[in-house]
Amino acid sequence: MIQRPKIVLKHPRFYTLLALMAFGFILISLRLVVVQGLQHEEWLARAEQAQEKSVEIEAERGTIYDRKGRILALDTERPSVYAIPAEIKEPLAASRRLAPLLGLSQKNIFKKLRKGGQFVWLNRKISPEKMAQIEKENIKGIGFITESKRIYPKGALFGHLIGFAGLDNQGLEGIERKYNATLQGKNGGLILERDAFGHSVFPKGFNYIRPSPGSDLTLTVDEIIQYISERELDAIVEKTGAEGGTVIVMDPWSGEILSMAVRPEFDPNRVKTSQPSQWRNRAITDFYEPGSTFKIITAAAALEENLIHPDDLVDCEEGTYPVRGTVIHDHNAIGTVSFRQVIAKSSNIGTIKVAEILGADRLLSYAKAFGFGERLGVDLVGESPGMLRSRKNWSSRSLASIAIGQEIGVTPLQMVTATSAVANGGWLMTPRIVKETSSGKGLREKAALIRRRVVSEETTEQLVQILKEVVSENGTARLASIPGYAVAGKTGTAQKIDSATGRYSRDKYVSSFVGFVPADNPVISILVMVDEPKGIAWGGEIAAPVFANIAKDVLHYLKIPPQRERPKAKPWERDIDRDRKSLKRVAAKEKEGRVAHAMVRIGPRQ
Amino acid sequence: MILTAFFAVWQRNEMIQIGYETEALQQKKTKLLRRQKELIAEISSLSAAERIERIALERLQMKSADPGQRIYVAAEIQNHGEEE
Known part of the structure; x- marks a missing residue:
């Protein structure tokens, strides 16, 4: 008959440690069940919020021509400057550098940056030259989104007739207002995936909805x-x-x-x-x-x-x-x-x-x-x-x-x-x-x-x-x-x-x-x-x-x-x-x- | 298992790299399209009737033709027996 060796608790500290580890594993396992199972949706949403950014893409507004095909109104693309105040460490210094470039008062910019938060427009539809100057400053937390800007190349000629479209591409007067639905088109959308540095990857991934451009108008005027x-x-x-x-x-x-x-x-x-x-x-x-x-x-x-x-x-x-x-x-x-x-x-x-x-x-x-x-x-x-x-x-x-x-x-x-x-x-x-x-x-x-x-x-x-x-x-x-x-x-x-x-x-x-x-x-x-x-x-x-x-x-x-x-x-x-x-x-x-x-x-x- | 894991990581890394390249090209395309639009607007602005008339009258010293200097020629072009 074989005699089983008798277990003797020679090292009680070892067993205490083992018990603690087992308890830790149990806690981690329980947390895993909570995170992956019970709170799965909530945590998924948080991760997506951190990794993804949703951007609305403005549809291009239709062009307006005279009866001979001369352009009277068209959309051009202009950069708009935004800030993510949470990412800006020195809002006062940043506002001082941005104010002369944006042509805005330093106080206003500082006010916007000091507020905190995720997103704030600093100036919309600026010139590409201004954009290049701001890019050179390389301020963390300042970014650009391209938007459409309406241009009327003939200036005051036809001014009352064509009217104008506002910042959000809504026709506010004249033909621009009367035919807003025809000219406006349908906005698209894009979900950007961001890496740890905030850079976007897969710009046109699976979540890209192409904007539908508005219709062009040919007027009877010459x-x-x-x-x-x-x-x-x-x-x-x-x-x-x-x-x-x-x-x-x-x-x-x-x-x-x-x-x-x-x-x-x-x-x-x-x-x-x-x-x-x-x-x-x-x-x-x-x-x-x-x-x-x-x-x-x-x-x-x-x-x-x-x-x-x-x-x-x-x-x-x-x-x-x-x-x-x-x-x-x-x-x-x-x-x-x-x-x-x-x-x-x-x-x-x-x-x-x-x-x-x-x-x-x-x-x-x-x-x-x-x-x-x-x-x-x-x-x-x-x-x-x-x-x-x-x-x-x-x-x-x-x-x-x-x-x-x-x-x-x-x-x-x-x-x-x-x-x-x-x-x-x-x-x-x-x-x-x-x-x-x-x-x-x-x-x-x-x-x-x-x-x-x-x-x-x-x-x-x-x-x-x-x-x-x-x-x-x-x-x-x-x-x-x-x-x-x-x-x-x-x-x-x-x-x-x-x-x-x-x-x-x-x-x-x-x-x-x-x-x-x-x-x-x-x-x-x-x-x-x-x-x-x-x-x-x-x-x-x-x-x-x-x-x-x-x-x-x-x-x-x-x-x-x-x-x-x-x-x-x-x-x-x-x-x-x-x-x-x-x-x-x-x-x-x-x-x-x-x-x-x-x-x-x-x-x-x- | 380890090979599969390495392959998955490599694949993901490649996709991210391609993503960066695509974005860079996309930005380049956007800039070129923006420039094209600006040039179209500039052409349209430069060809304004007011500007052309001003250059003709002031810089080139041209004059508007008097009614007597205008000769109208009635054009009747025969094209395979049909009037054009």
Whole structure:
């Protein structure tokens, strides 16, 4: 029989140590169960937070082009500087080094760095040169993230029209705001894995979500026509010391806006140095009393209703005519003249007499048909409907006042669109500014839209002949004439309401001219409006020459020869031909009773 | 077991190295794209109508053509029997 050796506790300290180790292992095992099992999710999240960094990648905003493909707005990439205050050991020294490079106050930077925390922006969208300088300083805890910055390479040209996008790439004004959803795109994301030193590895690993860039926009405007418009507007505003002004050039056949110039000017690259009132696109947001330019509408209504013929005689009472307790005067006293001469010489009395035959209801109805008192649906933000009171709010003098363009508020866009309806044979078009959008999904062209027919082609033919008289030697707008081209149009000189007295001011006027050229087959309609010119304020003296200067250069630029022999070279001119043909097709259908008026689509389908 | 462990560590190390290289190239690409965009913006700015007219009138002493100096030629190009 084997005898088992008897265990003798010779070294009790050894066994104590063994017991302690066993106890330690048990504790570690228990902790392992807690960490890996019970608290697994919590610890995993902590590790990921330490090792990974989530970065949102801004989608590139779409580019905006003019009708010839010139860039008007685009995104460039700019570095933004951030700090991780927890990693900066000497915030005071760091702030002193950064302040001159960032162009910020040292106190502000120090305040941000002293706060502690994980992340703080120091300055956003700085120049690459500044970035290089800061990189040289090699300050731990300072980093860069690339962001998009909107650039407007044409500066103040198109400023009011295009508007601007803010720091977070949100469109805040103009086209940028109206088409924000189209231009903006969809942001992507990236999860960076960081090593022990904080450097990122696998920049485009498995967690990369590609941003979708926004769609590009092609506008109907043309840089050269816009430049001509702004140059001439600047010249007249400077010459007359005017408060501001507006020029709109429109293709009367399609309603496409070729230029829209507004003063005071605004440069979207320098938003911070401008006042919000300068951002306003006054061509669509502000309305004014059109004065005599509105006689175009009164004359169109009377001719359409067959109440008068251009050669019918009207007694203009030698310049003095009582109407409902007030006396109306003409600037140039005339006696009995033809209706043609009434408009050519801009007689208030003759126009009021014709309006009295027309009646208030019909005048209101035609004013509405020509688009006054309603938004025309232009694809811009802040369009005003103007001011056209309902019939019940007319006083006994309203008929006379409205017939000569008082007691009514129109936007420059409404006035040029209504005049374009006379130019194109009687169709009120929806003015438009965006020609097409293009994205990865392809090109989408926007079609021209007819709002309605307002008067017949025969009426517009009569009216065009009358408006040509306005620009003749006998008319008020001989300074709007251009050698070699027939011009049709109408001057306007309207007193402004004095906000202090609520009455018409004696020294504040709006001078305007609206017309189209070549008169018998127009290519462009132009409105010139000068707000509060000092000294002489007559539309024929102030606005008419501006019209002539713009029209002369634009016709030359569009290669429209004096004898109306248009070459067929320019693609966009072919568009006009196409629109013109489309309008004529609709007109033919209309004669056959096959067309309902409101909103007939012409041109390419979307 | 030891070989497998070494292989895993080596593989992980290689991946990290490739990651660094990719990031460096990515940064280079970003910088080049940024530069390209800046150049596009510069071209667009330099070709502004106002600038070109100013240079033409002031530096090159050019003048705008008078209407009488402009000659328009109606172009009718026959191309395989079709008007262009």
